[in-house]
Amino acid sequence: MKVVIIGGVAGGATAATRLRRLDEHAEIVMLDKGLHVSFSNCSLPFRLSGAVDATDKLVMMTPQAFAARYAIDARTMSEATAIDRAAHTVHVRNLADGSEYDESYDKLILSPGAAAVIPPIDGIDGADVFPVKTVVDVDRLHTFLTSRGARRVSVVGGGFIGVEVAVNLAEAGYQVSLVEAAPQILATFDHDMVQILHKAMVDHGVDLIVGDQVSRFDGDDMTLASGRVVGGDAVVMAVGIRPNTAIAAAAGLDVTDRGLIRTDADYRTADPDIYAIGDAIEVTNALTGRPMALQLAGPAQKQARQVADHICGRTVRNTGYLGSNCIRVFDWNAAGTGLTAAQCEREGLRYDYAYVIPQDKVSLMPDASPLHLKLIFEVPTGRVLGAQAIGKGDAVKRMDVVATAIKFGATVDDLRDLELCYAPPFSNAKDPVNMAALVAGNLLDGDFRQVHVDQARGLVESGATIIDVRDPTAFQAGHLKGAVNIPLAQLRDRLDEVPRDRTVYLNCMTSQTSYTAIRLLQGHGFTNVVNMAGSMLGISLYEWFTDRTTGREPIVTGYCG
Numbered sequence: 001m002k003v004v005i006i007g008g009v010a011g012g013a014t015a016a017t018r019l020r021r022l023d024e025h026a027e028i029v030m031l032d033k034g035l036h037v038s039f040s041n042c043s044l045p046f047r048l049s050g051a052v053d054a055t056d057k058l059v060m061m062t063p064q065a066f067a068a069r070y071a072i073d074a075r076t077m078s079e080a081t082a083i084d085r086a087a088h089t090v091h092v093r094n095l096a097d098g099s100e101y102d103e104s105y106d107k108l109i110l111s112p113g114a115a116a117v118i119p120p121i122d123g124i125d126g127a128d129v130f131p132v133k134t135v136v137d138v139d140r141l142h143t144f145l146t147s148r149g150a151r152r153v154s155v156v157g158g159g160f161i162g163v164e165v166a167v168n169l170a171e172a173g174y175q176v177s178l179v180e181a182a183p184q185i186l187a188t189f190d191h192d193m194v195q196i197l198h199k200a201m202v203d204h205g206v207d208l209i210v211g212d213q214v215s216r217f218d219g220d221d222m223t224l225a226s227g228r229v230v231g232g233d234a235v236v237m238a239v240g241i242r243p244n245t246a247i248a249a250a251a252g253l254d255v256t257d258r259g260l261i262r263t264d265a266d267y268r269t270a271d272p273d274i275y276a277i278g279d280a281i282e283v284t285n286a287l288t289g290r291p292m293a294l295q296l297a298g299p300a301q302k303q304a305r306q307v308a309d310h311i312c313g314r315t316v317r318n319t320g321y322l323g324s325n326c327i328r329v330f331d332w333n334a335a336g337t338g339l340t341a342a343q344c345e346r347e348g349l350r351y352d353y354a355y356v357i358p359q360d361k362v363s364l365m366p367d368a369s370p371l372h373l374k375l376i377f378e379v380p381t382g383r384v385l386g387a388q389a390i391g392k393g394d395a396v397k398r399m400d401v402v403a404t405a406i407k408f409g410a411t412v413d414d415l416r417d418l419e420l421c422y423a424p425p426f427s428n429a430k431d432p433v434n435m436a437a438l439v440a441g442n443l444l445d446g447d448f449r450q451v452h453v454d455q456a457r458g459l460v461e462s463g464a465t466i467i468d469v470r471d472p473t474a475f476q477a478g479h480l481k482g483a484v485n486i487p488l489a490q491l492r493d494r495l496d497e498v499p500r501d502r503t504v505y506l507n508c509m510t511s512q513t514s515y516t517a518i519r520l521l522q523g524h525g526f527t528n529v530v531n532m533a534g535s536m537l538g539i540s541l542y543e544w545f546t547d548r549t550t551g552r553e554p555i556v557t558g559y560c561g
Contacts, residue, residue: 003029005107006080008037010297011111011278020070022312028072033079036135043070044138049168059457063363088310095199107311110276114241123217128234150233158185162238176206177230180215188325190340192453196237197329198545206329243280245323265318266310286320338386338406350379353387354439357510358432360393361426370392375436382411382444401433412440415529448518453534453542460555466505470515478558488517504529511535536560
């Protein structure tokens, strides 16, 4: 059997090595048009800060190593330009010497990846614009910045690559501006949660501009649609990627309007002898059953292994994908899995969510810090739909737990009952995942009502009755305007100060003390009390970035956190 693979890196290289492990006698040819067939593309931004201290360390395997270890014929600078399905051949152009030839195959795997989008903005040809998609890309950028003595770098695009590039450049001492046309960076996080990361970017010196886009370049200076001018010595373009699927479309394979290759559950295309994997294909969302794009290395490697298994006659079980993801934004760790609340809205799902801010480990530990955790669940079933966590501690661990639970169809009750590891340096006896599930269960049971951080401004501006149950010192340090301070310890003796004829909103620092106050008041016959999820810490972080960038009047007397 002869298998030809178009494209390397996470998809192609994984498929090639898995094939070799399963079949020692197969002939395996891997074609890649770049200089490197196997490299850590997710690590590229970290070269800019020096966390990866040499460019060649980004290269994982050379063609010589593939040949010696796996008897795989890996050819770089070899561009597949056409597929002849009837003849079972791939036409290849050698980019080093210009020669061309046909390569035969029994099975063909397409792992062409995607190319960075460089939009046709006025004046862009006169700017020093760099994508960050390959080892060559990041080496060109790093060399340019260091050799030219550049100090100011503009990043266009607030997805994972854009944010990671901005963070690493800032950590290297550059003055960084990041421009994102959408109202927020990192669309895999809900608008309320991502405000924490907006603040982190600004706190670390990044000039973060959202809801605006580049309309013109004058050299490396950018004029935005708003008229604002952003100066720079270089521009990193990270506005998105475009699947490299022209060769598949030209061969008559099924390609969507978005340029993604359609496959079956075994990753076979419309041609049973041609498979496709990685950034260029459409995958199935495990929760909705709908097709989606998913450009992540982990899923690409899973697809690669399954394709190799199927080619070798093994059973493949395609269970779909959740899109679990994580990122470090300076000293904040952020992770998510499953559906966001915004996706639930678009899908028309009935859902609610619990937003909790427990300490990530026992508070006596010197490095304990708040962990913001949003758990999204279906109503009324309690099925877990997704979650997001952001904190300075181990946010990723918590999302790994939730991702695993979702894969097994868990409900919030299952999360509540999970027996997770505990010792003071690592967690609490009730892990934040357990805590979020407990709150979610209470909401499903109707034990209490809540409002979210994005509703706080409307309540304050409408003159709603808000009672803050923190101690007076904490209240004076910062509170919602118009709030009345009745400390929890005094609440039983001051019940006559709590109105019964209108809705009363309870607030504290993280909504745990206010929840206790809710229960206390319910025990005294109050039915009109509502908890403010996230409370002062969550509301402050939600409001801060927009207040700062728009100049609107704050709803707090002082920000917390």
